[in-house]
Amino acid sequence: MLPKKTKYAIKALILLAREYKEQRPLKISKIAEAERIPRKFLEAIMVQLRNEGIVESKMGPTGGYTLLKHPEEVMLSTIIRSTGGPIALLPCVSLNFYERCDECVHEETCGLRDVVLEVREASIKILSKTSLADIIKRENKLIKKHNLQ
Numbered sequence: 001m002l003p004k005k006t007k008y009a010i011k012a013l014i015l016l017a018r019e020y021k022e023q024r025p026l027k028i029s030k031i032a033e034a035e036r037i038p039r040k041f042l043e044a045i046m047v048q049l050r051n052e053g054i055v056e057s058k059m060g061p062t063g064g065y066t067l068l069k070h071p072e073e074v075m076l077s078t079i080i081r082s083t084g085g086p087i088a089l090l091p092c093v094s095l096n097f098y099e100r101c102d103e104c105v106h107e108e109t110c111g112l113r114d115v116v117l118e119v120r121e122a123s124i125k126i127l128s129k130t131s132l133a134d135i136i137k138r139e140n141k142l143i144k145k146h147n148l149q
Helices: 004-020 028-035 037-050 076-082 111-129 130-147
Strands: 055-058 062-069
Touching: 004 028, 004 037, 004 062, 004 076, 028 037, 028 055, 028 062, 028 076, 037 055, 037 076
Parallel strands: none
Antiparallel strands: 055 062
């Protein structure tokens, strides 16, 4: 399951991606209100995304946040890792957050680990090729499909 921090980061970045062509900075208050994200939590997330080089911020009355890269270049795997979320379901198969499972006697013969390793590989493959632009295309398609325009 994705942590709230990661879900909020993705939602905020999708909003920024929708505004990418205009390069108009969005204020934190507008993002928080539009995506129903607690402002203080969003502020911390945006600082982290800025430190990771995903967004930039400008101060002042016309300031706010913008994406540093084109939405087609910002992959979900990068966002998940930037916000501290592991992609793997178990720590023993995590690339960045590896930990041996306490209850496991022999990691190399664990059937559950073997299955979850396959899930991790499939997840990484999908998340590494899915960009913010792809998410927006999917949302637009779903809006049309459900006649929500």
